[in-house]
Amino acid sequence: MKLVTGIIQPHRLDDVKSALEAAGVRGMTVSEASGYGRQKGHTEVYRGAEYTVDLVPKVRIEVLVDDADSTVVTEVIVKAAQTGKIGDGKVWTVPVEDVARVRTGEHGPGAL
């Protein structure tokens, strides 16, 4: 099993979600995140006081998949999230030792 994690632009979430659903992914976890890579931050001015905001809002999307599906799922996220501009984000995959389904208590790939 693998965990595919994507950090994407918040406004791409709907497209990524639909694309994953279309590709047969049945579940995912989405959370708000902040960070920066090459995009860096921006400045904001409040009553003349200028602030550099270096952490920008992102969305983290996490999908647990069978080993065989991880490449496809990665490609689906990349394609749906891409705008071609700096700040589009990253997608990475890590191996997962075990998964348990809370409702039934079953373990392993059957719990996905």
Place this chain on the structure above:
Amino acid sequence: MEWDTGATAWMLISASLVLLMTPGLAFFYGGMVRAKSVLNMMMMSFGAMAVVGVVYVLWGWSMSYGEAGTGGVFANPFAQFGLKGAITDADGSAVASTLGNYPNIVDVAFQVTFAIITVALISGALADRVKFGTWLAFTAIWVTVTYFPLAHMVWGGGFLSGNENGLAAMVFGVTDGEATVAPIDFAGGTVVHINAGIAALVLALLVGKRKGFGSEPMRPHNLPFVMLGAALLWFGWFGFNAGSAFGADETAGLAWVNTTSATAAGIIGWLLTEKIRDGHATSLGAASGVVAGLVAITPAAGALTPVTSIILGVVAGALSALAVGLKYRFGYDDSLDVVGVHLVSGLWGTVAIGFLATDTGLFFGGGAQQLVVQILIALVAIVFSAVTTLVIGLILKVTLGWRVSEDAEVGGIDLAVHGETAYESIQQGSVIKEVRA
């Protein structure tokens, strides 16, 4: 007694509108502080309502408008203690207002709301760092020692009014028992805004900076709160200014329209200034421009035309937009810019009457006398407010102490002082420990 019920009704509505300004101010200020101290900021306004609301009916009215004043500085606080003789006279019939054909108790209602908001305004200079008990003690003492006397001096027939024994009468003489050139403070440029602004400056210097001022980011945590607060302030200010006509008449109408045109222009002045200087017209700037415009028109609402009000307002917005940066240059932590907005625009409004007043202004052929009188009353108000506030502030500093501990300030004054946090977060993981029934 046959009251003018229209005037009575309007004055009661005005009083209610002005009272609403203080919770409005709580939102205006609360949105500007960090999330960890929003409750304390709002509680300073609500605390002012609690304390001043009680103090006013006990001795506040008596000290401001009771029996003839002590050297024109304040009236006897005991003569009408607890509003004795301010509601009904010895025969049991209702006392009439000295300002309009309605009951005197309606004036009490109107004036208490002014005392409350003036004290609450000062809290903007003290964000995030002041003991709540010290603040409550300050509100009671300051309103007694500084506000009531100044209200008496300007509006209660005292030293800064058009009284024949007043300052203006000393300078330009007396005509028909009144100062030839009477000072103009329609709704409280000196009593409310210059007064609160100076007190804020003195306390900001005395209490000291927030930890991390100028080096750590302290951006407003909720700008929609700030805009909501500005909207409530604007709405309430119709009572403040149009109510200060003390009747439902053409002066009230003029004050209403002037209050709107100056405030609208205040937004434009602030936004233009920051667009040129910083590159963006911001929502915080619009909300601040509202208040700058409102402050400037306060003393002038009955003395200008709607068109000269526009000039007053646009300059106020620009001046205050430039003035809010002074605290960084001079290193005093007037956290929410009480000085930059209320003192600067309050001074501008008070002095600009000397130029723009329809009958007596310099630009309208009235000569320079009104201008001189306006500058004089502003200066006296500044000195009086600064000295009394400094004494009160120093006494509180050595007795109760002003600052919360550094841990409390850094960790958040809401939790340390009030035992609450403004926003629930799932990460805090709370469970019920005990229910006290």
